[in-house]
Amino acid sequence: MREGGRYLAAILKDAEKFTKPGVTTQDIDNHVGRLCLKYKVKPAFRDYLDFPANICVSLNDEVVHGLPSDKRIIKEGDLVSLDFGALHKGFYTDAAITFGAGEIGPTQKKLIEVVRKSFFAGAKKIKAGAYLGDFSYEIQKYIENRGFSVIRCLAGHGIGKEIHEEPTIPNFGKKGTEPILKEGMVLAIEPMIAEKGFELEIAPDKWTYRSVDGGLTAHFEHTLVVTKKGYDILTSLK
8 A cells, every 4th residue: 555655646746747727627637547557556436436537636616526527627726636546456545635726816825725734733633542533623623713614524534445444534523532543544534625615516517526605625635554653644755
């Protein structure tokens, strides 16, 4: 999983560099497909529940599962979220990033900063013997104290031989609630936040989740392993 995670991180970094105003979301998907061949990994989302693409590309008010299209062109100032999973030697890893295409405004910049920092604020509570609820509480507190909403109908998850495993990992909750984390557990932690309300709807493509009120959204995710004293991120280039 460490090896697959490094490949995933390299693919996401390359895809972010490739994404710029003027390219289509289908161009991004095609580029990721070529990168999968280069790194010899299988795109985890393709054909999962019949999803027809290599990567999820979500824009602006879209939270997750954005379906690539040759009709959707990235524009200057767009907020772009890339969510990608990789299968390598029988094990899955999963990660997501949100960034701006070209110049973006202060709200977009704040969303990107808060969603990323919320991940690490919650992750401080992750270690063997800790309550998962402590993580959920801390991440919710961080996000809401900065004026944004926590997406509640979507969550992180365990990951390993399947892309989605137990436990479900909400980004809101109460301290001291189970399950209790164990050394060696591998988790896909993914805060998802909204500029305004947290209610979502599914777009006409029947895949993309977007905010009901049109507020901007952001998503950040890493796959990590629980250790005795904390955690170790698997989906980084280190």
